[in-house]
Amino acid sequence: MKIYDTKTAPTPRRVRMFLAEKGIAMEYVQVDIAKGVNLTPEMRAKNPLGKVPILELDDGTCISETLAICEYFEALQPEPALLGKTPLEKAQIMQWQQRAELYLFMQVGMCFQHSTGYFKDRMTPVPEYGKEAGINAQKFLHMLNKHLADNTYLAGDAFSIADITALAAIDFARVVKIRIQPEQVHLQRWYDLLQERESVSA
Amino acid sequence: MKIYDTKTAPTPRRVRMFLAEKGIAMEYVQVDIAKGVNLTPEMRAKNPLGKVPILELDDGTCISETLAICEYFEALQPEPALLGKTPLEKAQIMQWQQRAELYLFMQVGMCFQHSTGYFKDRMTPVPEYGKEAGINAQKFLHMLNKHLADNTYLAGDAFSIADITALAAIDFARVVKIRIQPEQVHLQRWYDLLQERESVSA
Numbered sequence: 260m261k262i263y264d265t266k267t268a269p270t271p272r273r274v275r276m277f278l279a280e281k282g283i284a285m286e287y288v289q290v291d292i293a294k295g296v297n298l299t300p301e302m303r304a305k306n307p308l309g310k311v312p313i314l315e316l317d318d319g320t321c322i323s324e325t326l327a328i329c330e331y332f333e334a335l336q337p338e339p340a341l342l343g344k345t346p347l348e349k350a351q352i353m354q355w356q357q358r359a360e361l362y363l364f365m366q367v368g369m370c371f372q373h374s375t376g377y378f379k380d381r382m383t384p385v386p387e388y389g390k391e392a393g394i395n396a397q398k399f400l401h402m403l404n405k406h407l408a409d410n411t412y413l414a415g416d417a418f419s420i421a422d423i424t425a426l427a428a429i430d431f432a433r434v435v436k437i438r439i440q441p442e443q444v445h446l447q448r449w450y451d452l453l454q455e456r457e458s459v460s461a
Numbered sequence: 462m463k464i465y466d467t468k469t470a471p472t473p474r475r476v477r478m479f480l481a482e483k484g485i486a487m488e489y490v491q492v493d494i495a496k497g498v499n500l501t502p503e504m505r506a507k508n509p510l511g512k513v514p515i516l517e518l519d520d521g522t523c524i525s526e527t528l529a530i531c532e533y534f535e536a537l538q539p540e541p542a543l544l545g546k547t548p549l550e551k552a553q554i555m556q557w558q559q560r561a562e563l564y565l566f567m568q569v570g571m572c573f574q575h576s577t578g579y580f581k582d583r584m585t586p587v588p589e590y591g592k593e594a595g596i597n598a599q600k601f602l603h604m605l606n607k608h609l610a611d612n613t614y615l616a617g618d619a620f621s622i623a624d625i626t627a628l629a630a631i632d633f634a635r636v637v638k639i640r641i642q643p644e645q646v647h648l649q650r651w652y653d654l655l656q657e658r659e660s661v662s663a
Contacts, residue, residue: 346536
């Protein structure tokens, strides 16, 4: 199997980190999204939405969407668990994964796409919305800082996919000048803790 | 346990449908989001993001985010499976769940929030973005129609959470005048098939 990947983009990084945490080796095929290689008919046959990452199995079956690829590998190789084991762990991890995805990762992405016009050849940027999305991301970081005063990781005591999603979002947010603020000490503590993991450089 | 619900909103409907498919009885507590009851300190203690639905367990533990609540009940009561059983089924269902959520459900929601100004007391609507979000949703319906030419349900042969997400989005899209088009016959076939399920009125 292989994964169509873009080394510089924040979404595929989440899958690389997830697999690094699992210790799963993978063949990565680089796709130049700046040149729109992801939008060619060949790539659209693998994912009609024209996005990476895409997992291609040996029989040609393709799976896209980060969470779907991660679910696949969690089911194939449950240890170490990154999506939880008990019903409550699964729910609490997915709660924070979805919060990190919808209210942080996507907001940072929308801020980038709508403020910079990076993909203006394939979408209509609305700069005013880009600004709002950036404000939303900053509000989420404020809430997350409070949450991390009482929690080691996003979903509590154990590192999970939710931490991967939040870290990828925060690292990418530098591109739109959104950073952890000096007063967000709990968020910074969590961020520093994650830097000790080998997977951050995956 | 109980669920804080808003009968008229599209997001909590997904959880109601999911539980109806599982045959799980639930106590629902109505929250008036138009009046901002979801934003009170009491409700923010249950979900700091001020959104419904929220599942409250008997010990007071709260879980929000639709997918997290659904994962909880799937783990508690696996049958009938709505999130897949094998690694590949899980991945394919999550792929379509995420596509339906990010590129349809959320786009319809953004179109509604930014075009109508319904929540202008608590956010800054950007009407130009609302229009773009509506266009995005319509493009997704076009792609989905093609996909459903060869698939009974979104993720293939079996009804899943992905169908619930797409149906809730399409039904809510009427509010912003986005409808299945007469030429989208495969999408209409799928929509009509879903109307036979008791859960659509949950």
